[in-house]
Amino acid sequence: MTGARGKSMVLWSVVIFNLITLSLPTVIILGASLTSGDIVEFPPAGLSLKWYGKLWLLDNFKDAFWRTAYVSVICALISIPAGTLAAIALARFRIRFRTTVQVYLLLPFTIPLVVSGLGMMMIFGEIRILGQLWPVGLGLCIINLPFMIWAVSATVNALDDELENAAANCGAPPLQAFLTVTLPAVMPGVITGALLMFILAFNEFLVSLFLTDARIVTLPVSIYNSIRSVITPDLAAVSVVYIIVAGVAVFALDKLVGLELFLKSK
Amino acid sequence: MTEKFSLEQPVNRRHFITRSAALMGGMMIAPRMAFASAPKKPKELIVRAWGGAWGDALKAGVADGFTKQTGIDVRLDFTEDNEIKPKIWAAVDQGRVPPIHVNWDTTTNATISALRGVTVDLSDLSNLRQLLPLAKPVGLEGYPLVNTYAYVYVCAYRPQAFPDGPPQSWTVMLDPKFKGRIALYDDGIGFNPVAVIAGGGTFADIPDNMEPGYAFYRKLKANNPLLGEDADFTNWFQNGEIDIACTISVNARAAKQNGIDVAWTVPKEGCKVDTDGLWVPKGLPENETYWAKQFVNHALTRDAQQKWCSLLGLPPVYPGIAPPPDLVNDVSYPTQAADFDKLLRVPSKALVENQPKWFAKFNEIFQG
Amino acid sequence: MKHSFRYPLAWRLLDWAEAAAAAIWPRRWASLTGYLLLMPAMLLVFVLVIGLIYIGENSLHELDIYTYRLKEAFSLINYRAATSATYQTIIGRSLGASAIVTAITMVLAFPYAYVMVRAASAWTRKLLLIALFLPFFIGQVVRAYGWLIVLGKQGLLNSILTDLGLPAIKLIYNYPAVILGLVQYMLPFAVLLLAPAITAIGEEAELASESLGANWIQTFRHVVIPMARPGLIGASVVVFTLTLTDFAMPEILGGGTTDFIANAIYDGFFQISNPGLGAALSMILVTIGSILVTIIFYLAGTGTLGFSGRRP
Numbered sequence: 001m002t003g004a005r006g007k008s009m010v011l012w013s014v015v016i017f018n019l020i021t022l023s024l025p026t027v028i029i030l031g032a033s034l035t036s037g038d039i040v041e042f043p044p045a046g047l048s049l050k051w052y053g054k055l056w057l058l059d060n061f062k063d064a065f066w067r068t069a070y071v072s073v074i075c076a077l078i079s080i081p082a083g084t085l086a087a088i089a090l091a092r093f094r095i096r097f098r099t100t101v102q103v104y105l106l107l108p109f110t111i112p113l114v115v116s117g118l119g120m121m122m123i124f125g126e127i128r129i130l131g132q133l134w135p136v137g138l139g140l141c142i143i144n145l146p147f148m149i150w151a152v153s154a155t156v157n158a159l160d161d162e163l164e165n166a167a168a169n170c171g172a173p174p175l176q177a178f179l180t181v182t183l184p185a186v187m188p189g190v191i192t193g194a195l196l197m198f199i200l201a202f203n204e205f206l207v208s209l210f211l212t213d214a215r216i217v218t219l220p221v222s223i224y225n226s227i228r229s230v231i232t233p234d235l236a237a238v239s240v241v242y243i244i245v246a247g248v249a250v251f252a253l254d255k256l257v258g259l260e261l262f263l264k265s266k
Numbered sequence: 267m268t269e270k271f272s273l274e275q276p277v278n279r280r281h282f283i284t285r286s287a288a289l290m291g292g293m294m295i296a297p298r299m300a301f302a303s304a305p306k307k308p309k310e311l312i313v314r315a316w317g318g319a320w321g322d323a324l325k326a327g328v329a330d331g332f333t334k335q336t337g338i339d340v341r342l343d344f345t346e347d348n349e350i351k352p353k354i355w356a357a358v359d360q361g362r363v364p365p366i367h368v369n370w371d372t373t374t375n376a377t378i379s380a381l382r383g384v385t386v387d388l389s390d391l392s393n394l395r396q397l398l399p400l401a402k403p404v405g406l407e408g409y410p411l412v413n414t415y416a417y418v419y420v421c422a423y424r425p426q427a428f429p430d431g432p433p434q435s436w437t438v439m440l441d442p443k444f445k446g447r448i449a450l451y452d453d454g455i456g457f458n459p460v461a462v463i464a465g466g467g468t469f470a471d472i473p474d475n476m477e478p479g480y481a482f483y484r485k486l487k488a489n490n491p492l493l494g495e496d497a498d499f500t501n502w503f504q505n506g507e508i509d510i511a512c513t514i515s516v517n518a519r520a521a522k523q524n525g526i527d528v529a530w531t532v533p534k535e536g537c538k539v540d541t542d543g544l545w546v547p548k549g550l551p552e553n554e555t556y557w558a559k560q561f562v563n564h565a566l567t568r569d570a571q572q573k574w575c576s577l578l579g580l581p582p583v584y585p586g587i588a589p590p591p592d593l594v595n596d597v598s599y600p601t602q603a604a605d606f607d608k609l610l611r612v613p614s615k616a617l618v619e620n621q622p623k624w625f626a627k628f629n630e631i632f633q634g
Numbered sequence: 635m636k637h638s639f640r641y642p643l644a645w646r647l648l649d650w651a652e653a654a655a656a657a658i659w660p661r662r663w664a665s666l667t668g669y670l671l672l673m674p675a676m677l678l679v680f681v682l683v684i685g686l687i688y689i690g691e692n693s694l695h696e697l698d699i700y701t702y703r704l705k706e707a708f709s710l711i712n713y714r715a716a717t718s719a720t721y722q723t724i725i726g727r728s729l730g731a732s733a734i735v736t737a738i739t740m741v742l743a744f745p746y747a748y749v750m751v752r753a754a755s756a757w758t759r760k761l762l763l764i765a766l767f768l769p770f771f772i773g774q775v776v777r778a779y780g781w782l783i784v785l786g787k788q789g790l791l792n793s794i795l796t797d798l799g800l801p802a803i804k805l806i807y808n809y810p811a812v813i814l815g816l817v818q819y820m821l822p823f824a825v826l827l828l829a830p831a832i833t834a835i836g837e838e839a840e841l842a843s844e845s846l847g848a849n850w851i852q853t854f855r856h857v858v859i860p861m862a863r864p865g866l867i868g869a870s871v872v873v874f875t876l877t878l879t880d881f882a883m884p885e886i887l888g889g890g891t892t893d894f895i896a897n898a899i900y901d902g903f904f905q906i907s908n909p910g911l912g913a914a915l916s917m918i919l920v921t922i923g924s925i926l927v928t929i930i931f932y933l934a935g936t937g938t939l940g941f942s943g944r945r946p
Binding site for chain 3: 349452506622
């Protein structure tokens with residue numbers, strides 16, 4: 001058990017166990033969405049694409065889908081400057097009360113989503129920006145910001161700070177060094193973070209519940225509301241659409257920066 | 267037109283033309299003047315509704331008819347009744363336009379909103395007069411909401427688990443053979459008053475002495491009940507997870523119509539009967555408030571009530587409507603006074619005042 | 635005629651930008667640049683802080699049952715209610731679950747991250763990463779329903795058991811089901827936060843350890859895991875806080891009797907319409923969470939969540 005074989009067996013059995021538990025729900029939902037019956041079950045009662053057909057014909061689905069995409073783009077766009085600059089600041093610059101700042105920036109995780117949602121609903125309502133889509137994007141960016149900061153910091157930390165010194169040595173003033181050396185170097189982390197924010201916003205329903213209303217409802221909220229009353233296979237079909245979107249995002253991520261980025265160290 | 271012209275007067279051609287022109291003009295102006303008194307129609311009305319069969323029933327029974335009559339589109343908002351409360355309240359308190367025009371809500375929830383003062387008074391609706399007394403909210407001034415139908419929290423059960431016939435008493439839930447196979451609403455709604463009677467108390471004990479009910483809950487806790495909401499009950503029956511539940515008859519009937527083997531009964535201790543209603547939030551623009559009220563008014567017409575409630579399978583507040591064929595003489599469809607005698611109706615004011623206390627106790631017993 | 639010499643456009647733009655930046659943020663403030671860069675993120679999170687202040691204010695008022703609005707007077711009754719026996723159980727349960735989930739997730743995630751990082755073939759790495767990402771993006775609710783189908787009374791697992799002649803087990807609507815759901819939900823987060831730390835441990839360290847006579851278990855215990863500490867800390871903090879504040883898993887997989895704090899908060903705001911009580915529970919949750927995170931950061935540094943602290 002202690003030899004190389006043993007190591008392989010133990011580690012790989014854990015890995016396979018994880019693979020099964022990670023993929024099982026996905027496979028189930030995929031299967032349940034192909035059912036020709038009327039309820040969600042697995043194995044499905046006969047195979048059919050009828051629930052996907054119903055989905056495409058649903059007006060609300062298409063509108064909600066595009067609204068969700070719009071909101072997710074806004075979320076990613078806002079998070080890029082905020083997260084990137086914060087990560088660079090924490091890694092490169094002198095900050096006093098570093099730990100306090102980090103605990104502060106972790107607040108979106110320590111405050112439960114219900115509370116964040118309610119709080120933002122009150123504030124946005126007070127300043128009268130509720131009822132539009134971009135505040136939803138803003139809200140989603142705020143609650144997921146730590147992910148962006150983390151994604152960029154993973155690359156920033158891997159950056160050799162000697163590069164900026166070298167640029168200064170060659171006569172580059174600070175802003176120029178930042179724009180021509182630092183930013184391009186952290187670009188992989190920024191892209192990763194942006195895609196991460198996009199997908200997290202695409203899935204978010206709890207905070208969106210508070211910031212949207214029937215006129216601007218987004219897809220996750222729509223799904224969540226439907227699940228409250230009755231669970232039919234078209235919800236499984238929507239989930240499969242999500243899986244496909246996720247698949248496209250993962251593929252894009254791989255092509256743009258290479259998935260291996262996530263393995264890179266500090 | 268001929269009355270205008272007396273036979274004594276010579277029918278002068280010029281007079282004829284002027285007068286007929288005047289008359290035609292008058293006829294064309296008159297209808298416009300009649301509509302000018304009705305406010306501008308909004309593009310759409312947003313009505314909150316429960317999803318699935320409930321939303322479908324509202325659409326087919328009320329919304330479609332309203333759209334046909336007035337040309338105003340009705341959009342359904344499927345946000346849960348509990349979740350839309352803070353949204354409406356925040357909007358009204360902050361002076362914003364609320365997110366919906368009409369709220370199809372439980373009477374208890376609607377009463378809470380009424381107590382907060384966020385509802386529009388509906389006393390001037392023309393269709394209120396012909397409804398059963400059930401339509402008027404008890405303990406509140408005027409009509410901050412209108413009850414639209416009643417429903418019973420029946421004892422739904424899987425007939426296979428009860429070969430000797432339907433359960434005669436709620437105490438069968440304490441039978442260890444049903445351990446883990448009982449279901450209740452996760453806030454005790456629909457069962458709190460029944461628990462008191464099943465625990466040995468009487469109706470007079472509600473709400474001041476709920477101890478028999480709490481004692482019953484403590485015994486029930488040992489039997490590991492499942493706690494959930496409407497969608498869960500259907501799931502659980504569908505997947506064979508439970509044998510007996512206290513749930514609204516609509517859920518049991520929907521499960522049955524989907525081919526699941528479910529039946530229901532009113533045990534000897536009785537079942538809680540409650541109402542749902544419609545209300546209009548304050549803060550809408552004047553013309554939209556008008557049309558929202560017209561929607562509620564439309565929902566109270568005989569036609570709408572008959573369609574809507576027969577799809578739901580619930581007794582409407584409009585008198586004299588026959589039940590759907592599968593619910594004739596059904597215990598969940600009380601029509602006569604005698605039927606109501608077997609059921610427990612707690613005034614909504616008492617419910618609203620005591621619900622937090624009962625919920626806290628329910629939580630304490632079942633979450634512990 | 636010679637044209638006068640002009641620098642390239644890009645250079646001139648950059649010089650102009652540099653001058654503008656120097657005008658807005660003079661050189662003598664250079665040491666404060668860090669704070670400037672932090673500003674956008676701090677402001678965004680500040681929105682949450684304002685919301686929290688508002689909610690905190692709510693927690694100090696009692697609910698008036700007759701108008702269902704919060705009374706004017708200040709009172710601590712909500713905090714007394716929020717620390718009553720029922721809620722102590724719920725808070726205790728949430729903290730316990732967070733600890734258990736964090737521990738189990740670390741045990742499951744570490745080998746996965748290790749195998750993924752050390753895998754010889756790029757395809758294996760890619761496959762493991764994709765298998766990690768895909769469920770990550772599907773969302774809690776849908777995954778929870780997938781588990782209900784697998785573990786239900788008539789679900790996949792029990793069908794297999796009954797086919798084998800074994801009795802069906804009650805696998806859902808209880809505490810273990812919630813733990814399982816949370817563990818498999820947190821797994822991708824943990825792996826992603828562990829991976830960079832493991833990559834940073836060069837293989838040479840392990841080879842050296844083995845050449846000195848240690849078997850792989852000892853190498854793990856004395857070399858790999860200690861060196862991966864930053865990753866373990868970062869992953870633990872994230873998994874712990876996310877589990878503590880989770881709402882969907884206990885709601886869907888718990889059968890209604892395994893409420894966590896977030897479910898109690900939801901009930902307070904929505905079911906019994908007592909924003910005061912919901913607010914008090916929220917403040918308690920945020921305080922506990924922040925205190926725990928602060929303690930961990932002080933004791934152990936911020937790990938891969940934070941910054942190696944290369945001082946400028």
